[in-house]
Amino acid sequence: MQQTVDIRERMIVALDFSTLEEVKQCIEPLEGHIRYVKVGMELAYAEGPAIVSYLKEKGLKVFLDLKVHDIPNTAKGAMRSLARLGADMVNVHAAGGIAMMAAAREGLEQGTAAGAARPILIGVTMLTSTGLSTMNQELMIPGSVEDVVVHYAMLTKQAGLDGVVASPLEVPMIKKAAGYEFVTVTPGIRPIGADQGDQTRITTPEEAFRLGSDYLVIGRAITNAKDPVATWQSIVQTVEADRK
Numbered sequence: 362m363q364q365t366v367d368i369r370e371r372m373i374v375a376l377d378f379s380t381l382e383e384v385k386q387c388i389e390p391l392e393g394h395i396r397y398v399k400v401g402m403e404l405a406y407a408e409g410p411a412i413v414s415y416l417k418e419k420g421l422k423v424f425l426d427l428k429v430h431d432i433p434n435t436a437k438g439a440m441r442s443l444a445r446l447g448a449d450m451v452n453v454h455a456a457g458g459i460a461m462m463a464a465a466r467e468g469l470e471q472g473t474a475a476g477a478a479r480p481i482l483i484g485v486t487m488l489t490s491t492g493l494s495t496m497n498q499e500l501m502i503p504g505s506v507e508d509v510v511v512h513y514a515m516l517t518k519q520a521g522l523d524g525v526v527a528s529p530l531e532v533p534m535i536k537k538a539a540g541y542e543f544v545t546v547t548p549g550i551r552p553i554g555a556d557q558g559d560q561t562r563i564t565t566p567e568e569a570f571r572l573g574s575d576y577l578v579i580g581r582a583i584t585n586a587k588d589p590v591a592t593w594q595s596i597v598q599t600v601e602a603d604r605k
């Protein structure tokens with residue numbers, strides 16, 4: 362990431378809530394601080410597409426995280442519909458393969474209104490909650506997590522997508538293989554002392570930027586904090602101090 366970029370533009374707050382009321386309670390104190398939010402399945406399924414317009418009207422950028430994963434024709438149609446909602450970033454599962462991802466990109470392009478910017482399209486590699494033994498034994502995918510993530514990143518690039526979701530720990534290898542411009546969006550962010558919860562491949566916000574992540578996705582560390590504004594400010598200050 363370029364040193365000149367405002368890191369607040371690169372820190373996406375995951376709004377994992379199920380009602381508009383909870384979203385309002387969370388973002389109102391954070392207004393003027395946060396710039397980018399993520400709407401995942403919990404919120405999108407509960408509140409529908411209107412939630413995207415609501416957040417856009419607040420001046421926030423929106424990552425609509427619906428992790429599309431289906432046959433190519435269905436993924437294409439899903440993306441054509443999603444393109445009309447006004448999100449800035451959308452995603453698919455890279456495990457759907459090159460044909461599915463290429464079809465998703467085509468659908469997204471078809472659905473984007475003339476003159477409007479196409480949302481950034483990224484592929485989820487290996488979920489950050491997945492550890493080595495789950496990947497090797499349950500999913501029966503051999504090899505190291507790093508090698509599988511880089512392989513999925515290369516499939517994603519081949520399909521013409523803009524980048525991937527991965528853990529920050531894999532970013533240096535992804536950038537080396539797929540190029541510096543290939544976008545990396547990284548959940549699995551835990552400030553020192555934060556509860557790890559269900560995440561496996563984690564690191565701190567400052568380390569994630571140091572490793573070259575373009576965007577950090579941070580959910581519960583902020584949204585479950587006693588004082589989300591103070592937590593946000595502390596993360597920003599820690600990252601800025603680390604980058605000097």
Ligand SMILES: O=C(O)c1cc(=O)[nH]c(=O)n1[C@@H]1O[C@H](COP(=O)(O)O)[C@@H](O)[C@H]1O
Nearest residue numbers: 375401426487488489526548578579580581
């Ligand atoms: O696509 C995602 O955003 C995603 C991919 C992944 O591999 N891991 C992952 O945690 N996420 C999302 O990132 C957010 C992380 O939330 P916290 O663990 O609360 O910070 C959640 O909303 C997840 O749905």
